[in-house]
Amino acid sequence: MQAAIEGILFAAGDPVPVERICLALEQDRESVDRVCQNLADEYSYERRGIRLIHLEDSWQMCSAPEHALEIRKALESRKPPKLSQPALEALAIVAYFQPVTRAYIEQVRGVDSSYTVGLLLERGLICEAGRLNVPGRPMQFRTTKNFLRTFGLSSLEDLPELPASTQEEVQMTMELESALGPLQQQEPDGPERPGRGEGEDGGHP
Secondary structure: OHHHHHHHHHHHOOOEEHHHHHHHHOOOHHHHHHHHHHHHHHHHHOOOOEEEEEEOOEEEEEEOHHHHHHHHHHHOOOOOOOOOHHHHHHHHHHHHHOOEEHHHHHHHHOOOOHHHHHHHHHOOOEEEEEEOOOOOOOEEEEEOHHHHHHOOOOOHHHOOOOOOOOOOOOOOHHHHHHHHHHHHHHHHHOOOOOOOOOOOOOOOO
16 A cells, blocks of 8 residues: 555655545545655655655655755756745735735735735645625635645644734734744745746736
8 A cells, every 4th residue: 555655646746635545545544644654754764855745635745855956956947936025925914814815915915916916826825715705706815735835834734823913903014024934944945746747016026
């Protein structure tokens, strides 16, 4: 079963839901999660070039982050530019209060965030999450599994806690910036998936 799971995750490249693995192997979730965790511990303990990471209800195989530079050189792939402070602010708002509309993001930040939201969508860090049932039916946004993987989180519960505040207090920029500190330290060298077959608002990176 361990070999089969390893093969499935390597071939997929993307996160694979646990339930899908269970159906393929005709195994219960507890058994599959246990084998996946054993594999993850083995890769980490032996300091292998690959890692197995848990993303909410899915598992994904990726490269070890400490070898990101060598992998990037070998594959001649250019690392995406770091997110700017405006983008990190908008991303933090989505992460902590999701699902949120662009209007809510702009209310908290106090500036137009059309370009920033578009950039986060393009980078796959947020995605559309249905429309709010109010006049105009504005689109809502939430974070993605790629957001979790990029910042080294297993679930949203791993986010740093915000200082005590209420969602109604829109003047929270300073609190959000303080919570972004740990995320900014993790963002630069996130793990890569297996190798298979910003600028300010209103500008361009």
